[in-house]
Amino acid sequence: xxxxxxxxxxxxxxxxxxxxxxxxxxxxxxxxxxxxxxxxxxxxxxxxxxxxxxxxxxxxxxxxxxxxxxxxxxxxxxxxxxxxxxxxxxxxxxxxxxxxxxxxxxxxxxxxxxxxxxxxxxxxxxxxxxxxxxxxxxxxxxxxxxxxxxxxxxxxxxxxxxxxxxxxxxxxxxxxxxxxxxxxxxxxxxxxxxxxxxxxxxxxxxxxxxxxxxxxxxxxxxxxxxxxxxxxxxxxxxxxxxxxxxxxxxxxxxxxxxxxxxxxxxxxxxxxxxxxxxxxxxxxxxxxxxxxxxxxxxxxxxxxxxxxxxxxxxxxxxxxxxxxxxxxxxxxxxxxxxxxxxxxxxxxxxxxxxxxxxxxxxxxxxxxxxxxxxxxxxxxxxxxxxxxxxxxxxxxxxxxxxxxxxxxxxxxxxxxxxxxxxxxxxxxxxxxxxxxxxxxxxxxxxxxxxxxxxxxxxxxxxxxxxxxxxxxxxxxxxxxxxxxxxxxxxxxxxxxxxxxxxxxxxxxxxxxxxxxxxxxxxxxxxxxxxxxxxxxxxxxxxxxxxxxxxxxxxxxxxxxxxxxxxxxxxxxxxxxxxxxxxxxxxxxxxxxxxxxxxxxxxxxxxxxxxxxxxxxxxxxxxxxxxxxxxxxxxxxxxxxxxxxxxxxxxxxxxxxxxxxxxxxxxxxxxxxxxxxxxxxxxxxxxxxxxxxxxxxxxxxxxxxxxxxxxxxxxxxxxxxxxx
Amino acid sequence: xxxxxxxxxxxxxxxxxxxxxxxxxxxxxxxxxxxxxxxxxxxxxxxxxxxxxxxxxxxxxxxxxxxxxxxxxxxxxxxxxxxxxxxxxxxxxxx
Numbered sequence: 014x015x016x017x018x019x020x021x022x023x024x025x026x027x028x029x030x031x032x033x034x035x036x037x038x039x040x041x042x043x044x045x046x047x048x049x050x051x052x053x054x055x056x057x058x059x060x061x062x063x064x065x066x067x068x069x070x071x072x073x074x075x076x077x078x079x080x081x082x083x084x085x086x087x088x089x090x091x092x093x094x095x096x097x098x099x100x101x102x103x104x105x106x107x108x109x110x111x112x113x114x115x116x117x118x119x120x121x122x123x124x125x126x127x128x129x130x131x132x133x134x135x136x137x138x139x140x141x142x143x144x145x146x147x148x149x150x151x152x153x154x155x156x157x158x159x160x161x162x163x164x165x166x167x168x169x170x171x172x173x174x175x176x177x178x179x180x181x182x183x184x185x186x187x188x189x190x191x192x193x194x195x196x197x198x199x200x201x202x203x204x205x206x207x208x209x210x211x212x213x214x215x216x217x218x219x220x221x222x223x224x225x226x227x228x229x230x231x232x233x234x235x236x237x238x239x240x241x242x243x244x245x246x247x248x249x250x251x252x253x254x255x256x257x258x259x260x261x262x263x264x265x266x267x268x269x270x271x272x273x274x275x276x277x278x279x280x281x282x283x284x285x286x287x288x289x290x291x292x293x294x295x296x297x298x299x300x301x302x303x304x305x306x307x308x309x310x311x312x313x314x315x316x317x318x319x320x321x322x323x324x325x326x327x328x329x330x331x332x333x334x335x336x337x338x339x340x341x342x343x344x345x346x347x348x349x350x351x352x353x354x355x356x357x358x359x360x361x362x363x364x365x366x367x368x369x370x371x372x373x374x375x376x377x378x379x380x381x382x383x384x385x386x387x388x389x390x391x392x393x394x395x396x397x398x399x400x401x402x403x404x405x406x407x408x409x410x411x412x413x414x415x416x417x418x419x420x421x422x423x424x425x426x427x428x429x430x431x432x433x434x435x436x437x438x439x440x441x442x443x444x445x446x447x448x449x450x451x452x453x454x455x456x457x458x459x460x461x462x463x464x465x466x467x468x469x470x471x472x473x474x475x476x477x478x479x480x481x482x483x484x485x486x487x488x489x490x491x492x493x494x495x496x497x498x499x500x501x502x503x504x505x506x507x508x509x510x511x512x513x514x515x516x517x518x519x520x521x522x523x524x525x526x527x528x529x530x531x532x533x534x535x536x537x538x539x540x541x542x543x544x545x546x547x548x549x550x551x552x553x554x555x556x557x558x559x560x561x562x563x564x565x566x567x568x569x570x571x572x573x574x575x576x577x578x579x580x581x582x583x584x585x586x587x588x589x590x591x592x593x594x595x596x597x598x599x600x601x602x603x604x605x606x607x608x609x610x611x612x613x614x615x616x617x618x619x620x621x622x623x624x625x626x627x628x629x630x631x632x633x634x635x636x637x638x639x640x641x642x643x644x645x646x647x648x649x650x651x652x653x654x655x656x657x658x659x660x661x662x663x664x665x666x667x668x669x670x671x672x673x674x675x676x677x678x679x680x681x682x683x684x685x686x687x688x689x690x691x692x693x694x695x696x697x698x699x700x701x702x703x704x705x706x707x708x709x710x711x712x713x714x715x716x717x718x719x720x721x722x723x724x725x726x727x728x729x730x731x732x733x734x735x736x
Numbered sequence: 737x738x739x740x741x742x743x744x745x746x747x748x749x750x751x752x753x754x755x756x757x758x759x760x761x762x763x764x765x766x767x768x769x770x771x772x773x774x775x776x777x778x779x780x781x782x783x784x785x786x787x788x789x790x791x792x793x794x795x796x797x798x799x800x801x802x803x804x805x806x807x808x809x810x811x812x813x814x815x816x817x818x819x820x821x822x823x824x825x826x827x828x829x830x831x
Contacts (some may be wrong), residue, residue, distance in 0.1 A: 099783055138787065140787075412815050528820060530814055681775070
């Protein structure tokens with residue numbers, strides 16, 4: 014296929030204002046999902062990228078830059094993938110607002126690069142036809158021409174450029190083909206005539222829309238864009254940037270009635286007109302030479318979406334992913350912990366003993382360590398999610414799970430985030446970005462932390478190992494294992510039930526039926542995969558890191574001050590005395606009346622308070638309190654023995670199996686993880702909106718945890734178990 | 737769309753005397769080709785479907801049916817839940 018450029022350049026007057034000095038250009042990439050738009054973006058900009066959010070919404074704002082041959086600094090904005098500019102989703106709304114210059118703090122792009130999938134031209138040209146009516150210079154990147162060839166389609170790029178009135182560049186983003194031509198076309202685009210609507214409206218429609226266009230013009234919508242905006246209003250109601258215009262809804266209703274009275278389906282007019290024009294374009298530019306028929310994707314889908322094999326393959330794949338996150342992350346997490354330990358030792362050796370050393374070692378290094386220990390899990394999980402997403406399997410997984418998840422009022426896409434929650438809620442919540450309906454996404458974010466994550470394992474292991482006998486059950490099972498399983502089951506069942514409750518109350522909305530593209534299967538692009546994974550890890554480190562860092566220092570201060578005179582005690586006893594006398598220890602005594610109804614004493618109270626930042630801190634704090642050193646872990650037999658033999662003043666055991674179970678139930682439900690709080694705040698809108706969601710989640714989970722532990726303990730007492 | 741009535745075939749024969757019979761898309765079997773007549777789902781869903789290439793007058797092929805549908809819409813594969821598929825009325829065409 015020839016790299017083609019518009020024939021229109023020939024008819025242009027010779028350019029006299031060719032810039033000699035370096036200048037700058039702002040371009041925006043827009044295209045349907047699965048067109049290879051992000052791959053093209055990565056290929057254009059390389060590693061020079063920045064990820065942020067558009068003001069006030071959770072739509073990701075990805076920017077990059079490159080320098081062209083002629084020295085032009087080009088900044089590239091990767092708009093979210095969208096099927097149209099009808100603004101029926103937050104992604105589409107943002108894309109439209111950016112192109113209209115209405116998005117806060119995003120200037121109008123100088124050039125729009127429309128990424129169009131060559132193997133699916135018909136559907137892709139729908140949004141293309143909308144974009145080309147906005148009065149902006151447009152370059153069309155006809156991407157994946159190789160895949161189109163394979164499926165028997167050849168596109169006449171010259172003819173397409175002439176028909177559309179914009180430059181067309183054939184590209185294969187995964188191989189970097191056509192990028193230089195594309196860069197040159199982008200630089201030329203501002204000097205070429207602007208593309209415009211290529212089909213005429215029926216007289217009836219034009220007359221009916223005239224008042225709407227007038228109203229849009231008066232309210233300050235750019236004159237170039239009113240035609241597209243007015244036509245789009247026939248099918249969707251004014252919203253977003255148009256919702257404030259007085260009288261618009263009425264004018265639109267009148268226009269629809271007029272069109273309807275003329276015998277046309279008002280809401281379908283836009284689709285009919287655009288697709289009518291598109292079919293002419295397709296006829297003149299697309300040559301079919303292969304025998305269409307079943308594609309490779311269809312043949313794979315026959316197995317992957319099979320009634321029996323489909324779910325089976327899905328379960329096996331998920332088990333593999335889940336298992337890998339656990340087993341592969343484990344040694345890496347150990348390495349991270351060891352490195353942090355080495356660093357702490359170095360710092361301890363380099364600094365004189367004292368409060369500065371304690372702040373740096375027990376506060377800063379331990380705090381940062383507790384954050385970066387999650388990085389291996391995040392990297393592994395997002396590598397898998399990235400592969401599933403890039404190959405096209407993710408849409409199939411959502412398809413298979415849709416019926417099941419719909420039963421609890423969620424969407425098929427909620428499944429992966431919930432499954433990820435078993436490893437760690439943080440990547441799970443970050444993975445909810447694939448859910449396009451905001452209410453489903455919020456409901457999923459709210460319940461993901463109920464899935465028992467790996468940070469709860471140390472708590473479960475310590476308590477089960479100490480208080481649940483390893484009795485054999487039904488021959489092959491063991492009571493300890495069954496207890497652990499019960500905790501996982503409890504969290505999962507609660508997550509599903511509570512998601513259903515949220516969807517019926519607070520997050521009630523029209524149910525969104527499944528309407529989802531199943532993209533063709535593709536091999537993942539390694540550079541894009543690498544970028545996605547590093548961006549996710551970076552995002553986590555930056556956002557969650559700062560909050561955790563601050564909180565661990567606060568916790569350190571609470572456990573360290575006021576200083577207690579301990580010079581005559583052994584190191585272990587000194588630690589215990591220090592903790593008991595500190596603000597944290599006093600707080601433990603203060604909360605004792607609150608936790609007493611659950612059967613907990615002040616020592617558990619302290620451990621719970623200290624583990625608000627991260628659940629696994631519970632074990633370390635118990636270790637400190639019982640004077641076996643803060644280095645205790647869940648398998649430490651010294652700590653277990655102390656717990657089992659601990660008695661109250663009257664000589665009865667301080668801890669019983671019932672108390673242990675109540676405590677575990679508390680940890681199943683309680684939201685005790687600052688990383689998760691931080692990421693929830695960020696993913697639910699950031700700022701005050703996000704903070705409110707995070708606080709709300711913390712509160713309801715705490716109430717649930719307290720009530721459940723109370724119920725378990727009190728019921729247990731009534732049934733005659735020892736408290 | 738130049739469809740002629742004799743190309744239509746009935747998809748729910750029982751009690752049908754006409755030669756042309758519309759039915760919900762959800763009742764079409766795998767391999768069935770059908771023309772979209774009406775979309776009675778919510779306006780938001782209808783708009784999304786039109787943007788994806790499924791609009792009144794367009795033709796789709798049912799690739800797979802198992803509660804949910806997989807459709808061939810202008811060369812791309814579209815998955816539809818059973819609820820929305822039962823709100824779309826189609827004319828099945830001779831396959």
